[in-house]
Amino acid sequence: MRIEIKGLKKSFGKLVVFDGLDLVVEQGEICIIMGRSGTGKSVLLKHLVGLLKPDAGTILIDGEDISALTEKELYPVRRRFGMIFQNGGMLQSLSVGQNVGLPLLEVKGADSAEIKSKVAESLKRVGLEGREDQAVTTISGGQQKRVAIARALVQEAECMLFDEPTAGLDPPISQTVDDIVKEVNQESGCTMIVVTHDLVSAFGIGTRLHLLNEGRIAASGTPEELRKSDNPVVREFLARSMTV
Numbered sequence: 001m002r003i004e005i006k007g008l009k010k011s012f013g014k015l016v017v018f019d020g021l022d023l024v025v026e027q028g029e030i031c032i033i034m035g036r037s038g039t040g041k042s043v044l045l046k047h048l049v050g051l052l053k054p055d056a057g058t059i060l061i062d063g064e065d066i067s068a069l070t071e072k073e074l075y076p077v078r079r080r081f082g083m084i085f086q087n088g089g090m091l092q093s094l095s096v097g098q099n100v101g102l103p104l105l106e107v108k109g110a111d112s113a114e115i116k117s118k119v120a121e122s123l124k125r126v127g128l129e130g131r132e133d134q135a136v137t138t139i140s141g142g143q144q145k146r147v148a149i150a151r152a153l154v155q156e157a158e159c160m161l162f163d164e165p166t167a168g169l170d171p172p173i174s175q176t177v178d179d180i181v182k183e184v185n186q187e188s189g190c191t192m193i194v195v196t197h198d199l200v201s202a203f204g205i206g207t208r209l210h211l212l213n214e215g216r217i218a219a220s221g222t223p224e225e226l227r228k229s230d231n232p233v234v235r236e237f238l239a240r241s242m243t244v
Contacts, residue, residue, distance in 0.1 A: 001020045001062060001080065001158040001191045002027045003048065008057035010043065013085045017043055019215030020170070027056075030185050030192045032202045034237065035212030041195040045161050048193070049081050050074040086164040090144050096123070097132030099147055102157035113189025122150040125187075127181050142173035145215050149180060153188070160184075164195040191202065199238065203227070211237060 003025040010018040017040040025031040033041050046052040047059060050066055058065045066077055083089065090099050101119045104110040110118070116132075123129055127145040136144065145165055151161050165181065178201050184191035185192055196202050202209055203223045211219045211226075211234060218233045219226065226234055 001025075003159070003191070003193075004058075004060040005047075006058045006060070008047065008059070009055045010047070010052065011055060012039070012235050014213055018054075018057075019027045021212075022218050023210060023217055025191060025193060026208075028182070028185070028189045029192060029207035030190055030205050032206035032209040033193065033195045033212060034197070034199070034202055034209060036237075037197075039212040040215070041212060042163055045083075045163060045193065045195060045215075048082075048161065050201050059197075065115065079155070080158045082157030084145065084148040084152060084160060084162045084165055086167050087141075087144075089148055091230075092136055094136065095132065096128070096134045096136060096139065096147055099136060100132075100150045100154050103151060112116060118154050119150075122153040123147075125153060125184065126150045127176075140173070142169050142177060145169075148185060154183065157190060159193065160190040162192065162196070164196055164198075165194060168225045171200075174201060175204075177201075177204060181205055 005021060005023040008018045008021040013088055013224055033044060035041055041100060043052060050069060054067050057067065059067045061077060066074065069077065094102070097119050100122055101115040104115045104118060119132060123131055126149050128143065128150065131139070134140050139147070162181070164191070165177055169203065181192065182205050184190065194202070194205070208220060208222060209226050213233050219229060219231045221229065226238070229235065
């Protein structure tokens with residue numbers, strides 16, 4: 001999936017979130033969206049699936065402008081995305097396998113044998129083979145993030161949206177999640193957009209990184225390009241993490 005945002009503007013009352021934001025996400029890349037709290041990173045993800053409408057500008061998904069689509073017209077667009085929420089987004093009353101298989105049951109209408117097979121395959125890809133019957137309440141935060149990735153895999157999402165995938169995780173578990181993100185990207189060619197405060201993760205997995213500031217993209221580039229950037233906004237932002 002290729003995504004192009006042109007001149008995006010969005011305000012909530014007097015609060016201006018986006019003021020002419022431009023962004024291109026190429027097919028198959030891992031796009032990192034960084035920025036201080038309150039700069040609109042999660043708001044941007046909501047625009048991509050039509051949960052929020054822009055005040056101005058266009059959002060092109062493979063060349064189709066979705067910004068003016070109705071809820072009914074947005075339905076097939078949203079099915080192309082997989083969302084990995086900050087807290088995992090698991091339904092606590094369901095088992096691991098039931099959570100992973102939910103898109104197949106509710107959206108695609110697959111039979112039980114097909115669901116079982118695809119759930120097992122997806123859990124294996126994220127290192128949770130044989131956990132289908134385990135209660136979600138008994139697995140760790142890191143494992144819940146991996147289950148969420150498996151759920152996106154089982155629905156064959158063309159683009160995965162990650163909202164702070166390593167938030168609240170210790171470094172070794174964060175690295176495991178990062179490794180899985182990269183492996184899935186390389187194996188599937190799925191486009192990925194990752195919103196994160198974790199600069200170690202951002203620079204470790206990102207194909208291209210974009211820094212949000214004052215309603216626009218202040219800087220874009222590869223990890224190496226941003227490390228060498230003399231843009232004062234970039235330097236100030238990166239200075240907050242001595243590990244990058």
